[in-house]
Amino acid sequence: MSARPSPASVVADADVLAADLLCGGPADADLGSGDDRLDDAAAARTALDALRAHSWTTLVATEPLLDDAAAVVADLADPDLAADWRERVARWATVVEGTADGHPALVAAHAGPAAHVLTLDPSLTSAGAGASLRDHLDASVRHPRAFVQVFDAPALWAAVHDAAPEDYPGPDRDPRA
Numbered sequence: 001m002s003a004r005p006s007p008a009s010v011v012a013d014a015d016v017l018a019a020d021l022l023c024g025g026p027a028d029a030d031l032g033s034g035d036d037r038l039d040d041a042a043a044a045r046t047a048l049d050a051l052r053a054h055s056w057t058t059l060v061a062t063e064p065l066l067d068d069a070a071a072v073v074a075d076l077a078d079p080d081l082a083a084d085w086r087e088r089v090a091r092w093a094t095v096v097e098g099t100a101d102g103h104p105a106l107v108a109a110h111a112g113p114a115a116h117v118l119t120l121d122p123s124l125t126s127a128g129a130g131a132s133l134r135d136h137l138d139a140s141v142r143h144p145r146a147f148v149q150v151f152d153a154p155a156l157w158a159a160v161h162d163a164a165p166e167d168y169p170g171p172d173r174d175p176r177a
Contacts, residue, residue, distance in 0.1 A: 060112035
């Protein structure tokens, strides 16, 4: 395994990145609407907004991962939107070099290294996948909804800054900017 990842480093799979861009709703949208596609998109938006709101968190990606997400956006929406998004996300993310082999999100997490992988792919979030990945990857692979449920900004800030959670200053960026 590579170096121990920062608990504030996160990889978002291409499906999560595209869902975040295309969901069209506010970050605080109801995650219990009954429509799994809307719930997935709202969860993706909420999870990534939590990262965008804190400058001390890191979105980790590789060029192939960002290319995959841009291709999804181009296919589902518009090639110009995909190109604009690709340029913007490359400025936000920490882009790392990874191998060409393997699932792009897992490659990014290994190369980052990243402590969390957010994906909508049930084959990556199953208990069996977790058990087989454990020996190769020091990261938690979760659905964005699960990440949102456990994301504790004050506790994470305290761990990253070697401080007390009560000293957490709050979000320091507008996630929608």
